[in-house]
Amino acid sequence: MSERFLVIGGDAAGMSAASKAKRDDPELEVVVFERGDWVSYGACGLPYYVEGIIEHLDDLVIVDPDKVAQRGIDLRRGSEVVGITPRDRTITVESDDGRYEEPYDHLLLATGGRGKLPPVPGAALDGVFTIRNLDAGRALRNYIHPDESTTVPQEQAGYGSTLREMVGEVDTVAVLGANKIGLELAEAFVGRGLEVHVFETGATVLPVYGTDVASVVDQHLRERGVHLHLGTDVEQLRGDDGSVTAVETGDGSVDVGAVVADLGVDPNTELASDAGIELGTSGAVARDEYGRTNVPDVYAAGDCAEKHHLLLDETITWPYALAANRAGRAIGSTVAGTPTPVGGIVGTNVMKLFDLEVARTGLTRAEAEAAGFDAISRTITTITRAHYYGGWTRITVRMTADRDSGRLLGGSLVGEEGAAHRVNAVATALHARMTVAEVGSLDFGYAPPFGPVWDPVLTAAKVLEDARG
Amino acid sequence: MSERFLVIGGDAAGMSAASKAKRDDPELEVVVFERGDWVSYGACGLPYYVEGIIEHLDDLVIVDPDKVAQRGIDLRRGSEVVGITPRDRTITVESDDGRYEEPYDHLLLATGGRGKLPPVPGAALDGVFTIRNLDAGRALRNYIHPDESTTVPQEQAGYGSTLREMVGEVDTVAVLGANKIGLELAEAFVGRGLEVHVFETGATVLPVYGTDVASVVDQHLRERGVHLHLGTDVEQLRGDDGSVTAVETGDGSVDVGAVVADLGVDPNTELASDAGIELGTSGAVARDEYGRTNVPDVYAAGDCAEKHHLLLDETITWPYALAANRAGRAIGSTVAGTPTPVGGIVGTNVMKLFDLEVARTGLTRAEAEAAGFDAISRTITTITRAHYYGGWTRITVRMTADRDSGRLLGGSLVGEEGAAHRVNAVATALHARMTVAEVGSLDFGYAPPFGPVWDPVLTAAKVLEDARG
Numbered sequence: 001m002s003e004r005f006l007v008i009g010g011d012a013a014g015m016s017a018a019s020k021a022k023r024d025d026p027e028l029e030v031v032v033f034e035r036g037d038w039v040s041y042g043a044c045g046l047p048y049y050v051e052g053i054i055e056h057l058d059d060l061v062i063v064d065p066d067k068v069a070q071r072g073i074d075l076r077r078g079s080e081v082v083g084i085t086p087r088d089r090t091i092t093v094e095s096d097d098g099r100y101e102e103p104y105d106h107l108l109l110a111t112g113g114r115g116k117l118p119p120v121p122g123a124a125l126d127g128v129f130t131i132r133n134l135d136a137g138r139a140l141r142n143y144i145h146p147d148e149s150t151t152v153p154q155e156q157a158g159y160g161s162t163l164r165e166m167v168g169e170v171d172t173v174a175v176l177g178a179n180k181i182g183l184e185l186a187e188a189f190v191g192r193g194l195e196v197h198v199f200e201t202g203a204t205v206l207p208v209y210g211t212d213v214a215s216v217v218d219q220h221l222r223e224r225g226v227h228l229h230l231g232t233d234v235e236q237l238r239g240d241d242g243s244v245t246a247v248e249t250g251d252g253s254v255d256v257g258a259v260v261a262d263l264g265v266d267p268n269t270e271l272a273s274d275a276g277i278e279l280g281t282s283g284a285v286a287r288d289e290y291g292r293t294n295v296p297d298v299y300a301a302g303d304c305a306e307k308h309h310l311l312l313d314e315t316i317t318w319p320y321a322l323a324a325n326r327a328g329r330a331i332g333s334t335v336a337g338t339p340t341p342v343g344g345i346v347g348t349n350v351m352k353l354f355d356l357e358v359a360r361t362g363l364t365r366a367e368a369e370a371a372g373f374d375a376i377s378r379t380i381t382t383i384t385r386a387h388y389y390g391g392w393t394r395i396t397v398r399m400t401a402d403r404d405s406g407r408l409l410g411g412s413l414v415g416e417e418g419a420a421h422r423v424n425a426v427a428t429a430l431h432a433r434m435t436v437a438e439v440g441s442l443d444f445g446y447a448p449p450f451g452p453v454w455d456p457v458l459t460a461a462k463v464l465e466d467a468r469g
Numbered sequence: 470m471s472e473r474f475l476v477i478g479g480d481a482a483g484m485s486a487a488s489k490a491k492r493d494d495p496e497l498e499v500v501v502f503e504r505g506d507w508v509s510y511g512a513c514g515l516p517y518y519v520e521g522i523i524e525h526l527d528d529l530v531i532v533d534p535d536k537v538a539q540r541g542i543d544l545r546r547g548s549e550v551v552g553i554t555p556r557d558r559t560i561t562v563e564s565d566d567g568r569y570e571e572p573y574d575h576l577l578l579a580t581g582g583r584g585k586l587p588p589v590p591g592a593a594l595d596g597v598f599t600i601r602n603l604d605a606g607r608a609l610r611n612y613i614h615p616d617e618s619t620t621v622p623q624e625q626a627g628y629g630s631t632l633r634e635m636v637g638e639v640d641t642v643a644v645l646g647a648n649k650i651g652l653e654l655a656e657a658f659v660g661r662g663l664e665v666h667v668f669e670t671g672a673t674v675l676p677v678y679g680t681d682v683a684s685v686v687d688q689h690l691r692e693r694g695v696h697l698h699l700g701t702d703v704e705q706l707r708g709d710d711g712s713v714t715a716v717e718t719g720d721g722s723v724d725v726g727a728v729v730a731d732l733g734v735d736p737n738t739e740l741a742s743d744a745g746i747e748l749g750t751s752g753a754v755a756r757d758e759y760g761r762t763n764v765p766d767v768y769a770a771g772d773c774a775e776k777h778h779l780l781l782d783e784t785i786t787w788p789y790a791l792a793a794n795r796a797g798r799a800i801g802s803t804v805a806g807t808p809t810p811v812g813g814i815v816g817t818n819v820m821k822l823f824d825l826e827v828a829r830t831g832l833t834r835a836e837a838e839a840a841g842f843d844a845i846s847r848t849i850t851t852i853t854r855a856h857y858y859g860g861w862t863r864i865t866v867r868m869t870a871d872r873d874s875g876r877l878l879g880g881s882l883v884g885e886e887g888a889a890h891r892v893n894a895v896a897t898a899l900h901a902r903m904t905v906a907e908v909g910s911l912d913f914g915y916a917p918p919f920g921p922v923w924d925p926v927l928t929a930a931k932v933l934e935d936a937r938g
Contacts, residue, residue, distance in 0.1 A: 322923070322924075345912040350914030424890075424926070427894070431907070432903065442893070
């Protein structure tokens with residue numbers, strides 16, 4: 001009889017593992033249990049769905065269920081795994097067909113995470129959203145733009161909110177947290193013609209991008225009409241008739257019709273804990289370099305599992321798509337017979353905000369100092385094309401190193417072109433533990449339409465190396 | 470008395486060395502001898518000057534002579550160094566003021582290179598150009614578009630051609646060699662409304678970019694009206710009244726009004742040879758890792774000097790701007806008291822061709838096999854943005870590895886967006902001697918406007934690693 005690989009959760013990590021395992025070992029019986037309707041979806045596209053430039057939720061789906069079946073994977077949607085019994089090597093599933101058990105030879109926990117609501121009064125009001133999956137995105141769009149509503153059963157819309165029975169006009173939206181998704185949503189709301197207020201407890205937008213990059217973003221957001229409330233603690237969400245109507249801070253109150261929180265992600269670990277699977281210090285499921293938990297033949301990947309940060313040499317939560325896909329794929333290989341490490345992260349992130357590309361990798365100076373490094377940073381601003389080639393704009397690059405060894409610790413970039421892909425070279429240098437002197441000596445490409453002779457990344461490294469000396 | 474650092478040649482390597490040395494050691498007396506008029510110019514911008522989108526040659530100058538003087542550098546234009554006497558530590562200079570000697574403590578040879586003319590009858594006809602410096606660019610533009618002519622003394626225009634006394638209409642141009650500058654010029658000529666014929670002895674355009682990338686470029690060039698003559702040897706250039714009128718090949722004859730050769734660069738080494746400075750196997754000046762020649766206190770950098778190819782572990786000629794700037798800057802540091810290696814290259818190149826970004830780094834499979842590697846390559850084509858994010862186009866990535874060890878050996882990319890900067894991550898991985906498995910596990914950034922979750926570079930690495938297994 002063939003071995004059975006059961007996967008709990010049908011998004012990035014789960015579907016990557018299932019697909020890779022089945023492809024590498026066609027004899028393997030692979031079953032994916034997804035409690036919702038959607039599998040293999042691109043939640044990172046939700047801001048564009050909310051804005052309306054992506055019309056249908058279906059458009060975000062990467063692999064549709066029919067394709068999954070064609071791959072020979074037994075996909076069971078509407079099937080929630082409610083228990084794991086390691087002693088018997090079984091799981092317990094609840095679906096419309098009732099409750100049943102399934103035996104496993106290999107099991108993957110890919111239960112994801114959920115957005116944090118603000119820990120203040122009023123967080124349970126209607127019109128307060130987090131946004132981590134497609135139904136939440138739909139509920140948010142329906143709430144702010146009800147004439148685009150599709151019929152959604154009440155019980156499916158409950159991600160921090162339910163559909164209002166009487167939908168009024170929403171013309172002002174609050175975003176809690178000036179982080180990646182929050183600011184992408186701010187752009188989406190501006191695109192909708194809404195007034196947007198962003199509330200951030202830190203002193204700058206994008207606190208993990210470094211102050212110099214943040215200040216460029218700050219100015220750009222304000223020019224586009226986004227109202228920024230920085231260094232501001234939200235104390236309460238006020239409501240009327242069960243729906244949110246205002247954000248209250250120490251500095252006063254702002255009337256809003258909806259609130260979206262981007263305050264981090266809590267890993268979904270209840271199923272693991274109940275089964276005696278250990279969590280790590282970050283609160284996510286602990287796993288070794290192959291994604292194995294403390295329970296034999298049980299793996300964890302995606303937002304529910306810890307990631308290994310290569311610069312900190314610590315495990316952290318890191319709820320981003322590539323890390324989930326990569327860990328899932330690696331575990332699929334391992335289950336199919338080729339032990340494959342899930343790999344570490346260096347903290348790379350990138351986003352578009354209006355006309356800006358914004359990117360970061362590694363550690364900011366503040367993060368590096370908190371981790372015990374004696375860090376030094378420098379910021380340069382240069383141009384994105386040769387000076388004589390038309391259409392150049394400014395690009396700002398901030399780079400951080402260990403003062404004594406010169407080891408590169410991080411970089412962030414912002415500009416209207418060239419920032420998004422340039423960050424990956426910096427990320428590669430971080431993986432390779434290069435010094436900034438080594439980075440400054442890299443043989444990059446040069447052509448007038450794409451940069452100055454010394455690429456901005458090289459210039460930043462040279463300036464930082466000179467400052468260190 | 471302060472030490473004297475003399476620099477022969479005022480472009481990329483020479484001016485970088487002079488500027489860095491003076492900045493790091495203001496006591497140093499720094500003198501730059503340039504036989505022509507132009508210093509610190511961006512020869513890589515010449516195709517755009519030829520096309521006319523850059524109007525004036527002055528626009529290409531990066532640091533003008535006044536600025537050089539402000540830096541405390543004694544810049545002597547129109548001053549040709551005609552001899553080096555290592556025994557006396559002097560050089561001999563010829564200028565309008567006559568012939569004189571100058572003593573040095575440190576000397577840098579940055580004499581550059583010159584474009585190769587085709588080794589066929591007719592190469593000395595008027596209307597046959599190479600293009601390596603500003604005067605050559607001007608002569609070419611004047612020749613094909615005489616109504617934009619500026620007054621150029623005959624003796625300055627002699628780069629494979631002189632100005633015709635009676636300029637007629639040029640409506641067809643031949644480019645010899647389908648390499649970077651040649652194809653950039655082909656685009657420029659199309660922009661001018663000229664008929665363009667490219668002659669290449671190899672079977673594809675861009676032979677050092679690999680066949681799959683070349684075929685995308687091939688199709689794009691043809692769509693834009695460029696006539697490609699591949700696998701074609703030029704046997705003769707025919708002329709009429711001293712001016713070129715046709716290109717003759719084994720396949721027939723093509724009438725043309727001008728010819729531009731991009732067939733490689735010969736390093737300017739005569740001055741070095743005459744002084745007993747050793748050349749390397751590549752024909753360029755041999756130097757150690759600090760840019761030192763075999764003669765004490767004499768350095769060489771830029772197109773006249775060899776480069777160390779980190780993958781081949783051999784010295785080669787590599788006439789590109791960044792390598793020249795970097796070596797110059799390093800030698801400037803060394804002369805000023807901080808020994809700094811000039812660094813190696815991995816063979817990175819990038820260009821814009823009409824709507825395409827085209828990039829390469831490392832070795833193609835053919836190059837790898839010629840170097841003794843048992844090489845394996847794979848090519849993927851994917852999309853440049855998330856599938857649901859509008860405006861995506863195709864990007865093709867070819868990657869080559871050592872079959873046994875999995876070590877990354879090279880990559881090339883082509884597409885309408887994202888190819889130019891992505892290559893630098895691949896170049897960084899080459900510097901770090903990563904395997905393709907390691908490349909496939911890199912923590913790159915992801916956002917829907919900039920790529921799929923698995924960046925095309927990661928996908929190519931994964932596919933190649935799977936194929937190797």
